[in-house]
Amino acid sequence: MSDVFLRRSSGVIRAWSPLSGSLYAYLVCGGGLAVLPFFMMPAIAAFPGANMYLAITLLTVWISIRWVTYAMLMSAMPRSGGDYVFQSRLLSGGIGFTLCSQGEIWYQPWWMYFGANTIVIAFVPQILEFFGLTTGNSGLVDAGTALSNTNPWIIFVLSSIIVWGTIAIMLRGLKPYTIIQNYLMMPFTLAALVALVWVFISIPTQTFITNFNAFQNVVSGNPDMYHTIINTANQLGYVANPAFSWYDTIALSISLYAYWTAMSWAMALVGEIKGVQQLKNSWNLLFGATALLFVTHIIGYAWANDYMGEGFLKSFAYLGVFQPQALPAGSQWRAVFPLYATISNNPIVGIILAFAFVLGLFQGCFNAPLGASRMCLAQSFDRLVPSWVGSVNKRGSTDKFLIFFGIVTTIIGIGFTGYPYIAGLINLALLCQYISFSAAIAAGIIFPWRAKTLWEGSPGAKYTIAGLPAITVCGVAGIALDVVGVVFMLTNPNYGVITQPLSTLIYAVALFIGSALWYMAAKAYRQRQGINVERAFREVPPA
Secondary structure, three states: OOOOOOOOOOOOOOEEHHHHHHHHHHHHHOHHHHHHHHHHHHHHOOOOOHHHHHHHHHHHHHHHHHHHHHHHHHHHHOOOOOOHHHHHOOOOHHHHHHHHHHHHHHOOOHHHHHHHHHHHHHHHHHHHHHHHHHOOOOHHHHHHHHHOOOOOHHHHHHHHHHHHHHHHOOOOOOOHHHHHHHHHHHHHHHHHHHHHHHHHOOHHHHHHHHHHHHHHHHOOOOOHHHHHHHHHHHHHHOOOOOOOOHHHHHHHHHHHHHHHHHHHHHHHHHHHEOOOHHHHHHHHHHHHHHHHHHHHHHHHHHHHHHHOOOOOHHHHHHHHHHOHHHHOOOOOOOOOOOHOOOOOOOOHHHHHHHHHHHHHHHHHHHHHHHHHHHHHHHHOOOOOOOOOOOOOOOOOHHHHHHHHHHHHHHHHHHHOOOOOOHHHHHHHHHHHHHHHHHHHHHHHHHHHHHHHHHHOOOOHHHHHOOOEEEHHHHHHHHHHHEEEEEHHHOHHHHHOOOOHHHHHHHHHHHHHHHHHHHHHHHHEEEEEEOOOHHHHOOOOOOO
């Protein structure tokens, strides 16, 4: 082992089975059903001519091709820091550090705060209102209404409490999160999907409309919010049910593809998953998560849109994302809970859905610092960031980095308070991550030639397509789709990326430039100490 590394052992513990890793990869993509306020609403609104079932099916096929390359990278280099390790060893240290830092580390505090903020501002108020209505408790209704209309800085304080509560849990290692994931997040998510199938089959759409209007009449004084939303969107020129469009179908699929690639985020913790050096386990991890996402999208997205009827869900999304000033009082585009809970007005179903949504969003508060900490851990091993960043306590937690991450998240929360361009910022953050994930696929393409000895000893080496390594063939197909996705996101204003305020776009560019400058400065600093960091990139880091 070369002494170029910070130490000879990472200090993290292989605490996960491949199943736990697969569930984590699934939940990383917005927390199961909680994807709706994060990613679905902007996509629904932007491409109304899409056939949702076809778009989701195409997406599943496209992403599966991509996962062949990722599974082979994982099994060859099962180390914490995933994408950073793949890119820095197969492309270059500078590329790996720059792309992973900008997209997979320093956008993550925003994701963490956004998850906490969404729980406080969009879900807790309407959950309180729903249970107040269904149980006849006016105090709960009043409490929910008061919270939804409270001072933004009170929302900031409550969101920050969730952030620091999450940090406190993670300081105890990966085990407490794993218990929450496996015994709370996933059971409630699966139970919610079953509950939705039951209500879609057994309860007529008209009952949903009646119940939804009754709920909105109590919380906002509008006795026909359902048609108010549809009519308002129509008056603004939005066509919720246009003819089928291949362009919209492909664009919708690409929009969702950009965030399904976030399953790559699970690769940051690949060093803590048992047995991933076996290709079968790596494959099952990724494809298991993909199958769960497919089912979730078909039920919670495509079927829900058909069930709610008359283009209601698309109109609701359009107003919330593109015309928030026209969204009727009492509505919040991130607050999708009442859309599902009022179908049955059943308190038991409501409890299941409430836990599924809130725990799904809560998962986002975990995965952001978990992934970022493992990236920084790998970078500290290569001596590109201060050694304290790679500090690991006896429970396997990157304690000092997590505290630093919480401070950064709190600062970003201050700047985020009152920010009006949330939907576009989601896609901008996705794009920056997407570019980094694509670089990992590019690394896989050249793996058989760039690191021939390592490749030939890996389990994926025996698989070929038309005489070429399967990792390369699938990687070329995957990166071609990535390029198409980037073009769509940079040319279609409906994604909201190119319509962001100049200050936000400057921030995104500054992350690229700042990360590259940091790498060059760190390399030069270590060089003066007599350490050639390039030597680290010729070896797989310690386990």
